[in-house]
Amino acid sequence: MSLIIDCHGHYTTAPKALEDWRNQQIAGIKDPSVMPKAADLQISDDDLRHSIETNQLKLMKERGSDITLFSPRASFMAHHIGDFHVSSTWAAICNELCYRVSTLFPDHFVPVAMLPQSPGVDPATCIPELEKCVKEYGAVGINLNPDPSGGHWTSPPLSDRHWYPIYEKMVEHDLPAMIHVSTSCNACFHTTGAHYLNADTTAFMQCLTSDLFKDFPTLKFLIPHGGGAVPYHWGRFRGLAQELKKPLLEEHLLNNIFFDTCVYHQPGIDLLNKVIPVKNVLFASEMIGAVRGIDPQTGHYYDDTKRYIQASTLLSHDDRHQIYEANVRRVFPRLDARLKQKGL
Amino acid sequence: MSLIIDCHGHYTTAPKALEDWRNQQIAGIKDPSVMPKAADLQISDDDLRHSIETNQLKLMKERGSDITLFSPRASFMAHHIGDFHVSSTWAAICNELCYRVSTLFPDHFVPVAMLPQSPGVDPATCIPELEKCVKEYGAVGINLNPDPSGGHWTSPPLSDRHWYPIYEKMVEHDLPAMIHVSTSCNACFHTTGAHYLNADTTAFMQCLTSDLFKDFPTLKFLIPHGGGAVPYHWGRFRGLAQELKKPLLEEHLLNNIFFDTCVYHQPGIDLLNKVIPVKNVLFASEMIGAVRGIDPQTGHYYDDTKRYIQASTLLSHDDRHQIYEANVRRVFPRLDARLKQKGL
Numbered sequence: 180m181s182l183i184i185d186c187h188g189h190y191t192t193a194p195k196a197l198e199d200w201r202n203q204q205i206a207g208i209k210d211p212s213v214m215p216k217a218a219d220l221q222i223s224d225d226d227l228r229h230s231i232e233t234n235q236l237k238l239m240k241e242r243g244s245d246i247t248l249f250s251p252r253a254s255f256m257a258h259h260i261g262d263f264h265v266s267s268t269w270a271a272i273c274n275e276l277c278y279r280v281s282t283l284f285p286d287h288f289v290p291v292a293m294l295p296q297s298p299g300v301d302p303a304t305c306i307p308e309l310e311k312c313v314k315e316y317g318a319v320g321i322n323l324n325p326d327p328s329g330g331h332w333t334s335p336p337l338s339d340r341h342w343y344p345i346y347e348k349m350v351e352h353d354l355p356a357m358i359h360v361s362t363s364c365n366a367c368f369h370t371t372g373a374h375y376l377n378a379d380t381t382a383f384m385q386c387l388t389s390d391l392f393k394d395f396p397t398l399k400f401l402i403p404h405g406g407g408a409v410p411y412h413w414g415r416f417r418g419l420a421q422e423l424k425k426p427l428l429e430e431h432l433l434n435n436i437f438f439d440t441c442v443y444h445q446p447g448i449d450l451l452n453k454v455i456p457v458k459n460v461l462f463a464s465e466m467i468g469a470v471r472g473i474d475p476q477t478g479h480y481y482d483d484t485k486r487y488i489q490a491s492t493l494l495s496h497d498d499r500h501q502i503y504e505a506n507v508r509r510v511f512p513r514l515d516a517r518l519k520q521k522g523l
Numbered sequence: 524m525s526l527i528i529d530c531h532g533h534y535t536t537a538p539k540a541l542e543d544w545r546n547q548q549i550a551g552i553k554d555p556s557v558m559p560k561a562a563d564l565q566i567s568d569d570d571l572r573h574s575i576e577t578n579q580l581k582l583m584k585e586r587g588s589d590i591t592l593f594s595p596r597a598s599f600m601a602h603h604i605g606d607f608h609v610s611s612t613w614a615a616i617c618n619e620l621c622y623r624v625s626t627l628f629p630d631h632f633v634p635v636a637m638l639p640q641s642p643g644v645d646p647a648t649c650i651p652e653l654e655k656c657v658k659e660y661g662a663v664g665i666n667l668n669p670d671p672s673g674g675h676w677t678s679p680p681l682s683d684r685h686w687y688p689i690y691e692k693m694v695e696h697d698l699p700a701m702i703h704v705s706t707s708c709n710a711c712f713h714t715t716g717a718h719y720l721n722a723d724t725t726a727f728m729q730c731l732t733s734d735l736f737k738d739f740p741t742l743k744f745l746i747p748h749g750g751g752a753v754p755y756h757w758g759r760f761r762g763l764a765q766e767l768k769k770p771l772l773e774e775h776l777l778n779n780i781f782f783d784t785c786v787y788h789q790p791g792i793d794l795l796n797k798v799i800p801v802k803n804v805l806f807a808s809e810m811i812g813a814v815r816g817i818d819p820q821t822g823h824y825y826d827d828t829k830r831y832i833q834a835s836t837l838l839s840h841d842d843r844h845q846i847y848e849a850n851v852r853r854v855f856p857r858l859d860a861r862l863k864q865k866g867l
Binding site: 470 | 676732
């Protein structure tokens with residue numbers, strides 16, 4: 180039996196006090212006299228437990244998954260709000276909550292850190308929070324936002340040296356990054372319906388056109404939401420790489436780039452598994468996230484992605500083991516070490 | 524036998540004099556003393572004929588397609604360059620060339636117009652060029668750029684009243700619009716690998732979140748490149764529409780939105796045809812466009828999309844007829860009228 184490890188979970192169900200604190204912080208940007216202190220936020224262990232037991236953990240048990248890699252709510256990162264100090268305080272609070280969840284449910288949740296990014300600010304400023312999350316909280320990965328401006332895309336591409344301080348730390352600590360944007364504040368882009376998927380495609384193409392992984396041969400990026408538009412247009416990307424005189428994508432990118440399974444219908448998951456090598460696919464659901472309803476065509480939750488993996492006629496028993504467990508442990512070596520310590 | 528109508532072709536092979544003139548025009552933005560006149564561009568019928576006979580028409584004959592809906596090169600529209608006057612002169616030149624091609628090869632090319640859009644300028648300014656193309660050139664559709672800024676996305680969403688003057692003319696003249704961006708001048712977005720696909724997804728989601736087609740029940744949008752990320756994530760979009768309390772996508776969008784077949788590998792085309800109703804799929808290749816090479820996995824051109832349609836095991840003979848001809852004639856009523864006049 181494989182462990183079923185969901186590599187893409189966010190704390191979307193945090194107690195309302197968190198959102199209230201954030202709103203107060205946002206008010207404090209304009210009026211410093213109302214700016215709250217971090218210590219003003221009081222959430223008890225019981226409140227955390229309740230928010231998880233009635234939501235993620237309940238669904239994990241119903242759907243049959245064991246472990247979730249758990250990071251702060253993606254749409255709430257909102258790095259475009261305020262300055263670095265605002266982002267820094269907010270990231271610290273959110274990361275601490277995910278850490279506390281991981282200590283309350285050590286068999287089921289493992290923390291992944293958000294970074295205190297801020298538009299126009301050197302990403303190196305994120306390193307102290309990153310180090311804290313790894314060393315004190317046991318974070319096994321990070322979420323890296325390629326567009327902290329929230330839909331205006333004012334940062335350099337991921338291949339730019341701008342980002343290298345983060346990559347150096349990732350390599351040093353054996354941390355993969357999920358490339359995940361946050362809320363769009365550009366009226367053109369719906370957050371979960373356009374901005375998220377666009378960012379996935381954009382990040383992949385930034386890697387394709389560059390030689391980033393020559394500089395960082397062990398760097399690992401996880402592209403969420405099934406890779407945006409990439410697998411559907413795999414022929415286009417193979418052809419573009421060819422015109423740019425890059426190596427075959429398997430060699431050029433697939434030692435470093437991985438896709439999750441957050442694709443919410445059977446034909447999409449089938450395409451993903453037809454086109455992308457099994458070794459590059461990691462199980463994930465992003466449950467209680469962008470799409471929370473029940474699909475009238477199946478009677479099941481759209482985001483119950485395990486059903487699609489189970490129903491796939493393309494995957495062998497061993498393929499499923501790779502997707503559910505082995506690939507996740509390989510891409511997240513600190514998770515693997517943690518599980519081995521527990522005899523798993 | 525069906526006519527095989529390729530609804531997405533650009534004049535990517537125009538004689539070099541066109542590019543030289545454009546470069547001179549761009550130089551003239553900074554230094555008005557070198558600004559060329561439209562009349563300075565001289566391209567003979569023989570040059571036009573040669574550029575088509577050795578390229579598009581040759582491939583159409585080899586691949587077995589009959590008619591191409593032919594518009595100016597998408598990446599050259601570059602609406603972000605200069606002001607409305609610059610765009611206007613440029614659009615007039617490019618549209619006239621496509622018209623001339625259609626008169627030189629009346630059985631094979633039918634013009635579709637680009638618009639002289641310019642960032643921050645009222646789209647109503649495009650109407651004189653649109654009217655000319657319809658009335659004098661016989662254009663059967665338009666290409667509408669949802670982001671004339673070239674990757675900065677500074678215009679309102681397509682659902683905004685900003686765009687209504689164009690929609691009113693489209694409805695009046697029975698013109699569909701292909702929603703097609705141009706070159707990205709944002710370093711984050713590779714033009715054909717990210718910006719094009721992102722724009723397709725973005726446009727679809729702008730329609731999904733709005734009630735645009737209640738205001739314009741007969742408006743028709745063609746989303747190119749197989750709909751960007753949309754069919755691959757069809758479950759996500761169904762689920763998002765459900766959360767937004769919109770009708771089912773079939774009713775909410777699929778009377779007005781259509782997808783072309785510019786997807787450059789068999790699994791992608793198969794997904795498109797599995798997920799999207801046949802009536803919403805229109806044959807297209809965008810040949811000699813973004814991906815011009817030969818796929819080493821098949822030995823054929825990536826953009827020879829007819830091969831994928833032919834090889835599909837999902838499509839019946841009648842389905843193919845819909846995709847190759849009937850849907851294109853239904854979505855482009857002026858094309859249908861033109862073909863009927865010829866007894867086709």
